Amino acid sequence: MSWQNLVFYVLGAVGLIIFLSLTxxxxxxxxxxxxxxxxxxMGPMRVGPHGLLQPIADVIKLISKEDILPSWADKPIYWIxxxxxxxPAIAIWVTIPFSETLVLQNLDLGLFYIAAISVLSVLGLVMAGWGSANKYSMLGGLRAVGQLISYEIPFIMAILGVAMLSQSLSLIDIINDQSKIANIIVQPIGFLIFLAAGLAELGRTPFDIHHAESEVVGGPFVEYSGAHWAIIQLAEYVNTFAIAALIAVMFLGGWSWPSMPFSGIPHHLLSVIWFLIKIYAVILLIFWIRGTYPRLRIDQLMSFGWKVLVPVSFINIVFTGFVRFYNLHWSILTVLSLITIGSIFYLIYKTPQQSRGENSIRIVPSKEAASRPPENYGDVNVR
Amino acid sequence: MPPGYDVNWIVVIILPIMGALLIGALFVVSKFIAPKRFSKVKDEPYECGIPPEPFRWSQIRIRYYIFAILFIIFDIEAVFLFPWAIIYLKSGSMIFYEMLIFIGILFFGIIYSWRKGVLQWK
Structure with missing residues (x-):
């Protein structure tokens, strides 16, 4: 390897990090x-037109705030x-391509590398939880581990299903393989599994139990402030962007589906823009889910992961294997996936509430309250 | 070693190092800008306003340790599945069905632990 290569990689790395920070x-x-x-x-409105300068103000504020070190904390672990x-959040981005040439380094083992690296950030969460010497932090860190061990298996299995479809682990190969038909149409079940497992990996609603504000007041990040808190937040958003990019690569066909009728430089520009549009669409979906769904309890989350997602991801792999091995038409896989999704929803719907979780709390109205006639609040009846 | 192997993976080391350096620079900047005032009450661990307990690390019962054992089994199995997923189309029906049997055994493992009540918080 020559020194030009090294300079290129260092410059590329710095450029990528700056791009991610702006993003x-x-x-x-x-x-x-x-x-x-x-x-x-309305959201932020004061700083700049429609609050556009709000993020810059936030960054300046966070850097100039005091970094508090709790007196009981385990100092080196707390700071590291x-x-x-x-x-790990930044290391994923080595191999995620923005267009056919705009990638730091296309790895042959791309998906495997991503599956391996993305797990490591949970180590940081546990370190933060332990280092803070705070009960909420400790609980939050342990919850993060519990979440990881339930959702890592479906996460890997969904990746594996995509690898079986396109017979490669390199992200560019996977995108080029989808130029005719995107994987979300061939394998909708894999998309749903990956979306759920990805949200759990990010710790976003409805799986945000490790930093649930109303239970463990911020989880592992309770004690952090100033620049260190800013870095944790940065990593969280970089991870969100990475999962959205992975969904766009693996299931939405990246820049190659539907194919564009240009060649040369316009093609490259358009493919980057097209790819970014897909990423932002997925990100809006993630934010929409955050704005809509309530949080799961940890035992519900773990039983959902192990009793629903893991078996379904096995079924997904077996179906994909059969369809690919016997060279059947891809629409058969779509139909099988949809039937599976339908039957899973039906089974969940049919399972009585009592057997889903032993620890469920039910609020039973007292006899006196039940016999009272419902009060009328406009169009809502409240008992 | 195949050609380009060192080039392929050296960037995997460069990017995290650059990230760590930039973040370290941010910490240094923040250290010079940010105020630092010591106060006994402020440096106490946060516990929603009540005085913290006199011990540092509380003992927490990890209820999901059996899940963790299951997780290790399935994670290792994923390592076996990845190479198979890339080559199974080229290598004949023998290898395909062998792996299906393997997946079937794992599936049986899930069902078994489910019936045994492992996948339930107690």
Missing amino acids: VMVLTWIERKFLARIQQR APLAIFV
């Missing part, structure tokens, strides 16, 4: 605006934990 600033603004619109608020969260 994160945009994402925080989009998330606040989008959630505000869902809840019929944000780095341990951030480095």
Whole structure:
């Protein structure tokens, strides 16, 4: 390897990190605006037109705030934990391509590498939880581990299904393989599994139990402030962007589906734009889910992961294997997937509430309250 | 070693190092800008306002340790499945069906632990 290569890689790495930081600033603004619109608020409006400069103000504020070190904390672990969260988040981006040439390094083992690296950030969460010497942090870190061990298997299995379809682990090969038909149409079940497992991996609603504000007041990040907290937040948004990009690569066909009628430089520009549009569509979906769904309890989350997602991901792999091995038409796989999804929803719907979780709490109205006639509040009847 | 092997993977090391360096620079900047005032009450662990308990790390019962054992089994199995997923089309029906039997055994394992009540918080 020559030194030109090395300089190229270092410059590329710096450029990628700067691009990701700017993207994160945009994402925080989009998330606040989008959630505000869902809840019929305005969102940030004061700094700049429509609050556009709000992220910059946030960054300046966070850097100039005091980094508090709790007196009981395990000092080295407490300070290193944000780095341990951030480095895996950034390391995923080595191999995620923006167009056929705009990629830092296309790895032959791309998907395997991503599956291996993306797990590591949970180590940082546990370190943050332990280092803070705070009961909420400790609980949050352990919850993050519980979440990981339930959702890592479906996550890997969904990736495996895509690898079986396109017979490659390199992300560019996978995108080029989808130029005729995107994987979301061939394998809708894999998409749903990957979306659920990805949300759990990110710790986003409805799987945000490790930093649930109303239960463990922020989980592993309770004690952090200032620049260290900013880095944790940065890593979280970089991860969100990475999962959205992975969904766009693996299931939405990246830049190659539907194919564009250009060649040369216009083709490259358009493919980057097309890819970014798909990523942002997935990100809006993730924010929409955050604005809509309530949080699961940890035992519900683990039983959903092990009793629904793991068996379904096995079924997905077996179906994909048969259809590919006997060279059947792809629509057969679509039909099989849809039948599976339908029957799973039916089974969940039919399972009585009592047997889903032993620890469910039910609020039973007292006899006196039940016999009272319902009070009338406009169009809502309240008992 | 295949050609280009070192080039392929050196960037996997470069990017995290650059990330760590930039973040370290941010920490240094913040250290010079940010104020630092010590206060006994402020540096106490946060517990929603009540005085913290006099011990540091509380003991927490990890209820999901059996899940963790299951997780290790399935994670190792994923390592076996990845090479198979890339080559099974080229290598004949023998290898395809062998792996299906393997997946079937794992599936049986899930059903068994489900029936045994492992996948239930107690």
